[in-house]
Amino acid sequence: MAPTAFDAERFRHEARAVVDWIADYWATLESRPVAPQVEPGSVRTALPAAAPERPEPLAAVLADLDRVILPGLVHWQHPAFFGYFPASTSGPSILGELLAAGLGVQGMLWATSPACTELETHCIEWLRHLLGLPERFAVAGAGGGVIQDSASSGALVAIVAARDRAMAMHPGRPLVAYCSVDAHSSIEKGLRIAGIDASRRRRIPVDAAGAMDVAALAAAVEADAAAGLHPFFVAATVGTTASGAIDPVPAIAAVAGRHGAWLHVDAAWAGTAAICPELRPPVVAGADHADSWGFNPHKWMLVNFDCHVLWVANRGPLVRALSMKPDYLRNAATESGAVIDYADWQVPLGRRFRALKLWMTLRMLGAAALRQHVRDHVAWAREFAACVAADPRFELLCEPSLALVCFALRSGDEASAALLGRVNAGGTAFLTHARVAGRYAIRLAIGGAITERRHVMAAWQTLADAAP
């Protein structure tokens, strides 16, 4: 007999086995090498050439997970994962994702599942208060927030809204966009997708710490405006990927404001720090002049990927740019104007119930624990940075920014790259690199769900032991 797509008793039984597998995985994470040493194609060669005709038991799948998949993973939840920016999850967040999958509802329109839309709107207001973001983003006014998959998609829809607003206001004037050379690649990618030609994308230089040079921005904007172009979009970064630098958003806002440009703030990683009042001021500075402001609870707030939150000060341009209402989507609630249809705020039409994982993380961990999580990481980063500064073979390439430390060997870029390669091959810690002030930087980004102080200190010891 063919298996049923969903059999409640079978699901109960099998899901427990998967839950146990996950719990065991986390309990043994620390004993695994953080990153694998595998050759391209090696995973595929271990898999059968065709999908099975007949059902296979869960046990066979879990066995292959252990045998084929796990040895080919970088363990992003490993306590000694310090690469890129961590994308950390948590028990409650995993349960939220499980519930979303189990419910299987669609939140593209309010009418397609009202609670899916309203819980999202509500949790985003909770977050706005937790981060201390201004009233201009409140949904009770002209603004509001939405969950996107990633900061890339958040930036893209902001760009499209800004583009269409500018074209309506200044028809025929060529549009120019600005971000720093250290802005995330997703800004440039979003501009490309939106059809902003390379000749109209300006990369503004940064200072030694990696923050945008506002004088250079102002000069570029003035020159373009004088040439008859329209400066339509400026992206500021709060916490660059390379060094965690914070662009001077208030000064950037003043430049953007003089020309009616849309100001987008990308706080993907650093945004979470705003939940701590003592860390908040530089993170939210200038937000009261931003047209859009986004951060990723899936980076440092223990909500599993994907969960980017984008706020806009005025939802009108966003909805006008992205709303499509063919006959088959028309409904009385939409026509009443009393509801949000989040499909109008994003690229895809369909959307799953991502608010559940945000809701469960906030409720089951609580705001106080999330703050402690951030504070611990910031404190450990300072400790780590002090170790670096005290070792004459090493140097800090900039002051640590929140939970990110960028450093190098004094003996040069090649030595730093070789050291990073040796440490990562050892498997007891995983760090990645960037270019900071022209130098090859080793980056230590703390953010793991189960990372403790001892893992950070052990990573330093590993680096110190492996350094020439």
Place this chain on the structure above:
Amino acid sequence: MAPTAFDAERFRHEARAVVDWIADYWATLESRPVAPQVEPGSVRTALPAAAPERPEPLAAVLADLDRVILPGLVHWQHPAFFGYFPASTSGPSILGELLAAGLGVQGMLWATSPACTELETHCIEWLRHLLGLPERFAVAGAGGGVIQDSASSGALVAIVAARDRAMAMHPGRPLVAYCSVDAHSSIEKGLRIAGIDASRRRRIPVDAAGAMDVAALAAAVEADAAAGLHPFFVAATVGTTASGAIDPVPAIAAVAGRHGAWLHVDAAWAGTAAICPELRPPVVAGADHADSWGFNPHKWMLVNFDCHVLWVANRGPLVRALSMKPDYLRNAATESGAVIDYADWQVPLGRRFRALKLWMTLRMLGAAALRQHVRDHVAWAREFAACVAADPRFELLCEPSLALVCFALRSGDEASAALLGRVNAGGTAFLTHARVAGRYAIRLAIGGAITERRHVMAAWQTLADAAP
């Protein structure tokens, strides 16, 4: 003491409660009204104004789920959900999503988790064989496939690749895109996002069944080319949202081919039918001339949302359009050219391990059961259509297409709309509407994971009883 972000024993315990909650939900789905009767704002008013400072127990969250959230959901997995196109999940697929959340790895680059990329490539090859799609999409050649969140995002990246290819080949020539008036709204949305002006987006008329009029397409394309414009993109639909119509893809391909336009095939819903050899020919016809071809396992193949698969015949233009490699993403594997970095095939940078749910669904259900699932639905749709045709108050607006039936009351659009409203308010079945051949159509789309023949027959009885 603050709660730990992940405690293995607590997770084991709490996850079992969530699993039981989900199993109970599915076991009681049939007794719930499919769609709620709620007022805008009613969910939000039942929630506290601020996130809690201190952790709350899972039991409190589950109680609120029952009290506040469930009464505000449209139950998309209800066996009597026949609206839009169903987005059906399955036990194995939910487990795949749970595993992806539990592992919490990132597959943006091959190097960031090799097995995440390779399992995706492999499962997509499995699907290519199951659907009988041509070698031109094989990753061993110049093509390949990728999981996107939705058909909207798949169409967008195809449009961007086509646009950039066309601009490189025909610099300065204004670009024009084509799809039928019944193409999904996501095609128009993708063109908007990519900056293709409304004056360069042509909507081609359809025949009485809703399929594109190829003569009209050819005339529009020739006229544009004669006027010095470049026809750069044609979207054909295999299974329109309104009526399930299948555009004549081979003839459309011939028109597109004469002008070097990119041919994108949107088979989001109907694509799954190609797993059944007897249903395959019209679904894959013309695929051997398509530049991109996409379908949604998350609609009718029991893989939960989000899982759209997009194939391209030539990955070069896609990767050139979307690849960004800042310093912090550079790595030896990428530079070797021997690996796929799926971030280069999509809008976002980050990506979770979505291949797991595809893999688990294919393995734990098996291809034979997936085929039976599709065949049952097609057979039931024909039975339902026969009931409609036999009742003198009703008429079919077109022949049923696969598992979709479009029908109306002979007494007119208002009567049909009123009937649909009454049936949906009753809560025992849920259907939606569209416009077919200028008429208000009630649509019955069969696709539920636990839908049985009796649910389809009961929906007919409900309609017949409620009809004037």
